[in-house]
Amino acid sequence: MAIRNKPVDVVIVGLGWTGAILAIELAKAGLEVLALERGEDQDTVPDWAYPKVVDEIAQSARNGLLQNLSKTTVTLRHDQADRALPYRQIGSFKPGTGVGGAGIHWSGVHSRVMPEELRLKSHVTERYGRKFIPEGMQLQDWGITYDELEPHFDRFEYVCGTSGKAGNIGGVKSPGGNPFEAARSREFPLPPLKDPPTSVLFAKATRELGYNPYSLPAANASQPYRNPYGCDIGPCNFCGFCSDYGCINYSKASPQTTILPALRQMKNFSYKTNAHVVRVNTASDGKTATGVTYIDGQGREVEQPAGMVVLAAFHLHNVRLMLSSKIGKPYDPKTGEGVIGRNFCYQVLNSINTFFDKSTYINPFMGSGGVGQAIDDFNADNFDHGPHGFIGGGVIWGRQTGAGPVRGIPLPKGAPKWGSSWKQAVKDNYLHTGRIEAQMSNMAYRGAFLDLDPTYRDAYGEPLLRMTLDWQDNDLRMSEFFGDKLNAIAKAMGATSASGRIIKRGDHWDTRAYQSTHINGGTSMGADPKTSAVNKYLQSWDVPNLFVLGANVFTHGICYNPTGLVGALAYWAAANIRDTYLKSPGPMVRT
Amino acid sequence: MSKDTDRRAFLKGSVLLPALGAAACSPPATHQDDLAASAPAAATPAAADYKPAFFTPAEWAFVQAACARLIPNDANGPGALELGVPQFIDRQMGTPYGAAAAWYMQGPFFEGKPEFGYQSQLTPKQQYRLGIRAIDAWCAKTHGKVLADLDAKTQDDVLKQVEAGKVKSDDLPLDVFFTAFLLKNVMEGYFGDPMYGGNRDMAAWKMIGHPGARADFLEWVDKPAAYPYGPVDLHGRQA
């Protein structure tokens, strides 16, 4: 017999970014909130205190903060006809574990979304015509507008203490900011961070090329800051151990720096660690969630009854929990019907290393996860796609995130990988190498989806989530377009040469080298229950007391980094639960 | 800031930590226990009289010979052997990494497209055990001696052939062993913190101009010039 805990008003699965946001907002609404986190408790001190955490072997080479794949992982394949194989080692994406989730070891690039991306199908059809959408591409509108979300983007930026410069306040262009920016209601909470050498060169070169460089918004604080929850954030010192690492300085926004200190003081909030949720339980009508079942640190099965369930377990786990709890109709790629697993996407990233002569110091060991200069001239639909014949866009940036030698020293094409001449090459290049990247959208396709693997199981006996995904012609042509732009910018920056990865036609999704942890879709949001798993309030269409957060609600892979939108959607959902749902629990959208 | 005050402030954390005001949710005061828990692991830098715990004498000779060729001692600075990299690798075999503790190691195991990464059931320890045995056997068959007993030029030639997948074994793909284990671990040991047994006296960091664990560049990040200070390691030693 399973152990049965005392019921709570709300149980939240996962205590990372979205879990922390929902926990504090629903606790403030007076509900008794319990968060269940599968990993350990952790905090700035002692876990990320200087000097312990600035250890490349422990954090980068041995993935100190990442999900332990021996416990659970996913399987991967390119095509429905293939046998899927397990993701046995960390490669192209890095899910987190423990309190804070991937909100600990993320980088901090903090963008919003371009408004037209939220109504992509309508927008593309209006501007380019229906025929512009290739066969097999599954475009959808998101069922929500940018204007509805604006206050919540703003809220999340002010919680994070985000550094940046507005380009458009209330529709009025603001000099010095990104001229393509969607209207924001006010200036960023903090001014931009100082520019490291890569970003200075990138801004100069792109300006000369006629583009419009701007300071990338960064959730790495440029100044001391106190957020609306009363949490103190310290200025980032460009320590260079940011992505992959917990912040030594209370500078990178994370649940620990921005929410948990206030949340932990609330008497109606509690959390349990080492609580791995395996199922959302439903009543016999199939329409009401009764709570969740988890495996505790001693391996015991525990039932946690709750009046409301929030899935905040990161993309992969949110989708898998929906599938293994049999909530919502699983997607079938053969018929195109069903919603759970539909529209699985993964942001496309091109990354090149730029090599300079010895008089140009980049000092790549300095840097911060979110700092950089970027251009939006080719983002979303900021340029005419007609002549290019592809759908999608991207942001191009010159970031300097911090790089140490264990993380790999990039070398010019043709350089040896070992021996005396390799040694000469690392000595000559290390201090003089920068990196520029294009991060692009990824469209949804009928054949790219998530389901449960028929063969492989995790340490809890549950089937692994199976990913079926490969790059399609539209996205590959887009990637080549961005590859050309990157090479031209590298040249204009004065790089003597460039090497790296540009995804081209003929290439396939490669899960070995790090790409990004920006995986999207699987439980899309939308206005139509036939093509979406949750409504615009992130409420399950099938089980109205279940809310599903995370980038899994995206209907395609957006151009910008996901967390600004993921966080805004979390605040939006929380506000609507508080103001509407609690007053009259039940479906918030009637069909 | 002089080098000395920079350093002192750095170690005390006074340039690192924000002022902890009286706000409702300032981070809690640090307890002694927390401070102890935030210390880095014990430092045991490369020792001259090190005895391998995992490798057999024959394997140890192979690892030392391979280190000496992969990162040779030359005019640019000491090589992997001089900096203790064989010790780093031997010690890593005794960590959870050596046993692949954080990898998904459940079957069934199938070979797949390279894009799907490592699909073998061999742990790092098994990779070394089988990989060294196979390469040494091939050397003995082809050159009459194990790798460690060959001259440097022949060793380089053998390693290049292994890297290119030209040396075959029934036990494991040797090119994978070479790239994903041997060379990867050699690089980690050469450039990692000295407390793990390699990078003796931070010599690899000095060679390339990496400041190690300094981790504070607020006043330097916007200056595209040579950074003036040498490295510090995780135990606060300077070089």
Ligand SMILES: Cc1cc2nc3c(=O)[nH]c(=O)nc-3n(C[C@H](O)[C@H](O)[C@H](O)COP(=O)(O)OP(=O)(O)OC[C@H]3O[C@@H](n4cnc5c(N)ncnc54)[C@H](O)[C@@H]3O)c2cc1C
């Ligand atoms: C290296 C890296 C760099 C990144 N950089 C950026 C960036 O610059 N900009 C950006 O926008 N985004 C970035 N991201 C993405 C960002 O981290 C995520 O979008 C964000 O953390 C997602 O929030 P979440 O709440 O959905 O998931 P998380 O913050 O990961 O939280 C999920 C939590 O749920 C827990 N959990 C999972 N399964 C279970 C279960 N079954 N039971 C109980 N608990 C469970 C996990 O342990 C975790 O703590 C980056 C990610 C990585 C890994």
Ligand code: SF4
């Ligand atoms: S670079 Fe800045 S934000 Fe990132 S970990 Fe270091 S101090 Fe924190």
